Amino acid sequence: xxxxxxxxxxxxxxxxxxxxxxxxxxxxxxxxxxxxxxxxxxxxxxxxxxxxxxxxxxxxxxxxxxxxxxxxxxxxxxxxxxxxxxxxxxxxxxxxxxxxxxxxxxxxxxxxxxxxxxxxxxxxxxxxxxxxxxxxxxxxxxxxxxxxxxxxxxxxxxxxxxxxxxxxxxxxxxxxxxxxxxxxxxxxxxxxxxxxxxxxxxxxxxxxxxxxxxxxxxxxxxxxxxxxxxxxxxxxxxxxxxxxxxxxxxxxxxxxxxxxxx
Amino acid sequence: xxxxxxxxxxxxxxxxxxxxxxxxxxxxxxxxxxxxxxxxxxxxxxxxxxxxxxxxxxxxxxxxxxxxxxxxxxxxxxxxxxxxxxxxxxxxxxxxxxxxxxxxxxxxxxxxxxxxxxxxxxxxxxxxxxxxxxxxxxxxxxxxxxxxxxxxxxxxxxxxxxxxxxxxxxxxxxxxxxxxxxxxxxxxxxxxxxxxxxxxxxxxxxxxxxxxxxxxxxxxxxxxxxxxxxxxxxxxxxxxxxxxxxxxxxxxxxxxxxxxxxxxxxxxxxxxxx
Numbered sequence: 001x002x003x004x005x006x007x008x009x010x011x012x013x014x015x016x017x018x019x020x021x022x023x024x025x026x027x028x029x030x031x032x033x034x035x036x037x038x039x040x041x042x043x044x045x046x047x048x049x050x051x052x053x054x055x056x057x058x059x060x061x062x063x064x065x066x067x068x069x070x071x072x073x074x075x076x077x078x079x080x081x082x083x084x085x086x087x088x089x090x091x092x093x094x095x096x097x098x099x100x101x102x103x104x105x106x107x108x109x110x111x112x113x114x115x116x117x118x119x120x121x122x123x124x125x126x127x128x129x130x131x132x133x134x135x136x137x138x139x140x141x142x143x144x145x146x147x148x149x150x151x152x153x154x155x156x157x158x159x160x161x162x163x164x165x166x167x168x169x170x171x172x173x174x175x176x177x178x179x180x181x182x183x184x185x186x187x188x189x190x191x192x193x194x195x196x197x198x199x200x201x202x203x204x205x206x207x208x209x210x211x212x213x214x215x216x217x218x219x220x221x222x223x224x225x226x227x228x229x230x231x232x233x234x235x236x237x238x239x240x241x242x243x244x245x246x247x248x249x250x251x252x253x254x255x256x257x258x259x260x261x262x
Numbered sequence: 263x264x265x266x267x268x269x270x271x272x273x274x275x276x277x278x279x280x281x282x283x284x285x286x287x288x289x290x291x292x293x294x295x296x297x298x299x300x301x302x303x304x305x306x307x308x309x310x311x312x313x314x315x316x317x318x319x320x321x322x323x324x325x326x327x328x329x330x331x332x333x334x335x336x337x338x339x340x341x342x343x344x345x346x347x348x349x350x351x352x353x354x355x356x357x358x359x360x361x362x363x364x365x366x367x368x369x370x371x372x373x374x375x376x377x378x379x380x381x382x383x384x385x386x387x388x389x390x391x392x393x394x395x396x397x398x399x400x401x402x403x404x405x406x407x408x409x410x411x412x413x414x415x416x417x418x419x420x421x422x423x424x425x426x427x428x429x430x431x432x433x434x435x436x437x438x439x440x441x442x443x444x445x446x447x448x449x450x451x452x453x454x455x456x457x458x459x460x461x462x463x464x465x466x467x468x469x470x471x472x473x474x475x476x477x478x479x480x481x482x483x484x485x486x487x488x489x490x491x492x493x494x495x496x497x498x499x500x501x502x503x504x505x506x507x508x509x510x511x512x513x514x515x516x517x518x519x520x521x522x523x524x525x526x527x528x529x530x531x532x533x534x535x536x
Contacts, residue, residue: 071360082374085346
């Protein structure tokens with residue numbers, strides 16, 4: 001067993017015993033159940049659920065990671081004073097957070113969805129929602145690591161995390177819309193595509209909603225994207241870009257972690 | 263202390279620690295400048311200095327937790343840097359024990375055994391000596407400060423390491439536990455271990471330590487045996503000697519005695535002339 005999996009194993013135990021994390025799964029379980037049962041069927045629940053996921057997953061993943069890392073700094077110190085390399089340790093720490101967060105999201109959203117989604121013929125869209133939500137979790141956990149290792153103190157990294165969330169979920173779309181209005185006279189498809197790839201939340205939104213026919217909720221960049229690619233191609237491209245969005249912040253975090261003084 | 267089980271004898275393989283030309287800045291603050299120091303096996307070395315003198319930074323560099331801006335550190339034959347394997351022979355007791363909140367003492371011990379890939383029977387005698395057995399199944403967050411510190415010490419001394427680094431080990435320990443730990447540290451030394459420690463309790467240090475490294479403003483002002491330090495400064499105890507060293511630094515009239523203090527002088531380089 002590698003050092004990373006050893007670290008992962010013990011950290012999983014620690015993380016899963018924390019109530020904050022467990023209630024994250026509970027939150028998705030309850031809201032999915034409520035949306036499916038009370039919202040008039042799965043077909044109408046899926047878009048709302050997608051929107052909820054797009055807001056809650058980035059926020060919780062970022063905050064949990066930043067808070068956990070600021071508490072866990074001294075523990076990182078203990079592990080690094082063992083014969084453990086920094087790269088292996090970071091991988092263990094990262095998976096130790098990303099795996100339970102993804103797991104709780106998938107369980108909380110997936111169980112009620114799949115139970116009611118199978119028969120209704122919406123298995124595909126349900127699965128895509130889960131996949132995109134998981135990728136989003138992985139991305140924002142990695143972003144949380146990058147933020148936490150960039151700022152030394154907990155308050156600063158918390159503020160930066162909140163700013164990042166607000167920027168990527170709310171402000172970004174507004175800014176894009178504003179820009180598109182101002183520049184309405186120009187051909188904007190290509191810049192809009194670029195704008196979408198530069199925001200993981202936009203990417204996840206496209207994956208989640210392209211499968212459901214809910215173009216209204218796609219947002220400006222998403223609508224352009226659907227026009228441009230559509231179907232399987234679009235989903236593949238969006239998921240690949242999301243994968244890059246996991247890797248890049250992780251590598252930034254790794255770079256900082258290797259040089260960090262504890 | 264009744265515990266008399268033998269500890270792993272280091273015999274032919276004592277571990278020297280050498281630090282050469284070590285400098286470190288944290289932002290604008292110069293924490294260590296061009297420090298050369300050596301820690302000998304089979305001795306207990308106290309690293310002393312006022313708050314912010316760079317003691318913890320120095321210790322953390324040996325563990326690879328803090329990277330020096332310049333200079334080289336070797337532990338035994340191994341340069342500290344890329345390969346973490348040398349830390350198999352290191353036991354570290356950090357100043358503030360903060361382990362994962364929801365894990366129990368037993369799980370923490372198992373985790374460290376696991377992460378270290380320690381195949382032998384780990385040494386649980388300190389757990390016994392501290393009477394920790396009953397606390398091992400409680401989550402870490404529910405333990406009192408003293409119990410945490412005991413666990414911290416027991417984990418650091420669990421692997422019969424060749425180098426043991428203790429940062430403020432007796433802070434928060436009751437007198438009984440403190441004695442148990444002191445006794446244990448002496449036995450570590452007898453088996454050839456290189457022991458480094460810091461503490462604010464100078465009387466206690468004088469009792470335990472053989473050598474002193476005194477840091478002030480980021481450089482080493484004295485390195486040598488305690489007895490030499492006492493002789494050089496003409497002071498009866500460690501506390502007096504350290505106070506003398508600090509006062510000798512200040513350009514104004516030290517201790518109001520008029521003129522230079524009697525006894526040995528401080529050379530321009532900061533070394534005490536012997």
